[in-house]
Amino acid sequence: MTTTDPTQADHRYHQAENHPHATHFPYELARIRLAHGTRLRHTQGRKAARHTLTLAAEAFERLGARTWAERARAELRAAGTASLTSSAHLAALTWQERRIADLAAGGLTNKEIGERMHLSPRTVSSHLYRAFPKPGITSRAALRDALGRLEDGHGG
Secondary structure (H helix, E strand, O other): OOOOOHHHHHHHHHHHHOOOOHHHOHHHHHHHHHHHHHHHHHHOOHHHHHHHHHHHHHHHHHHOOHHHHHHHHHHHHHOOOOOOOOHHHHHOOOHHHHHHHHHHHOOOOHHHHHHHHOOOHHHHHHHHHHHOOOOOOOOHHHHHHHHHHHHHOOOO
16 A cells, blocks of 8 residues: 555555455555545556445445445545435335435425324434434435435446
8 A cells, every 4th residue: 555656556555445354344445445536546546546446345244344335435425426315325225214205305394294294303314313414414305315325327
């Protein structure tokens, strides 16, 4: 990771990512991929980095390493990928989270959603709190955009 020779750097990253025991160390492998993707973005361009950065971000999310996942998502945005909000991430929502997300994206308040679904506004809030991190979003506007892309067939 510290070499200034591009050929040697590529060789070392390739060695690390393809080591026979690399999958036994998913956190370390994700860190390597994040570093490699960042380097690829700077040296070979945004498109060259996307796959490696996506693998890193997905691994960090699976591992629950939110800070590292956000860092990888930031690199993905810099590489020209809007976000990891894909149909796979939205599919991680339970049916109730998805229904509540749809209503919230439509502009309804927690109280209005609760009335429609016979839930308390606090329960609605709880579902949204658990649903937002799954596709990596932080606001109702982002939720609306993510669900809109999914409906349009342009997820992730």
